[in-house]
Amino acid sequence: MKVMxxxxxxxxxxxxxxxxxxxxxxxxxxxxxxxxxxxxxxxxISDYFKRNYSKNTGWLVSDLIKKLPNVSIESESEIKxxxxxxxxxxxxxxxxxxxxxxxxxxxxxxxxxxxxxxLKKKIKKPIVVSPHDxxxxxxxxxxxxxx
Amino acid sequence: xxxxxxxxxxxxxxxxxxxxDLLVSQGLFTSRSEFIREAVRDFLADEVERIQPHxxxxxxxxxxxxxxxxxxxxxxxxxxxxxxRRELWEKRK
Numbered sequence: 001m002k003v004m005x006x007x008x009x010x011x012x013x014x015x016x017x018x019x020x021x022x023x024x025x026x027x028x029x030x031x032x033x034x035x036x037x038x039x040x041x042x043x044x045i046s047d048y049f050k051r052n053y054s055k056n057t058g059w060l061v062s063d064l065i066k067k068l069p070n071v072s073i074e075s076e077s078e079i080k081x082x083x084x085x086x087x088x089x090x091x092x093x094x095x096x097x098x099x100x101x102x103x104x105x106x107x108x109x110x111x112x113x114x115x116x117x118x119l120k121k122k123i124k125k126p127i128v129v130s131p132h133d134x135x136x137x138x139x140x141x142x143x144x145x146x147x
Numbered sequence: 148x149x150x151x152x153x154x155x156x157x158x159x160x161x162x163x164x165x166x167x168d169l170l171v172s173q174g175l176f177t178s179r180s181e182f183i184r185e186a187v188r189d190f191l192a193d194e195v196e197r198i199q200p201h202x203x204x205x206x207x208x209x210x211x212x213x214x215x216x217x218x219x220x221x222x223x224x225x226x227x228x229x230x231x232r233r234e235l236w237e238k239r240k
Contacts, residue, residue: 063204
């Protein structure tokens with residue numbers, strides 16, 4: 001199953017060992033999920049760790065993403081023409097639509113996010129869910145109620 | 148993290164020890180211990196990298212974060228990552 005993990009979920013999973021986000025990262029390690037990232041997503045995650053911890057930590061996190069089992073990291077440049085069309089379709093800003101466009105283009109089934117603006121919209125393709133609801137959907141008992 | 152040399156008693160088949168002794172006698176290693184240290188180091192690097200590179204990478208991240216994680220609320224992380232996203236996207240346009 002292909003999933004896209006939003007920046008906030010990946011960060012939360014790395015920072016909090018006891019979290020639904022961390023369980024999802026564990027499923028990726030066990031090769032139960034195929035993570036799809038955009039280059040922008042990888043840069044966002046890396047940048048967060050660079051700003052909040054150190055340049056080295058940012059680099060190590062980027063290296064970790066590239067080494068995830070079954071990972072694919074897609075370039076935004078190849079789907080630029082579709083981004084503008086999707087701004088109206090999804091009703092998000094350009095930089096958010098990038099990830100939805102890549103998710104669409106590469107048949108991602110779930111986009112997992114903690115962003116309430118995304119979760120409110122009830123998008124069906126990809127299915128946008130919180131980490132908690134994603135785990136419930138795939139039959140895994142969530143370990144926390146709050147994310 | 149443990150530092151310094153730690154003794155690990157182990158048993159190795161005789162024929163293998165004979166080959167190690169041959170390499171030591173030819174001056175390629177200073178001692179049996181040195182040979183075993185090099186062999187373990189090389190094997191560890193190759194095996195961990197080959198089989199589970201993501202686990203090693205994850206362990207390295209965890210080590211960097213040790214004692215420094217801020218435990219910020221989810222909303223704060225979401226807000227900050229939205230800001231980073233906007234800034235990075237602007238630079239790419």
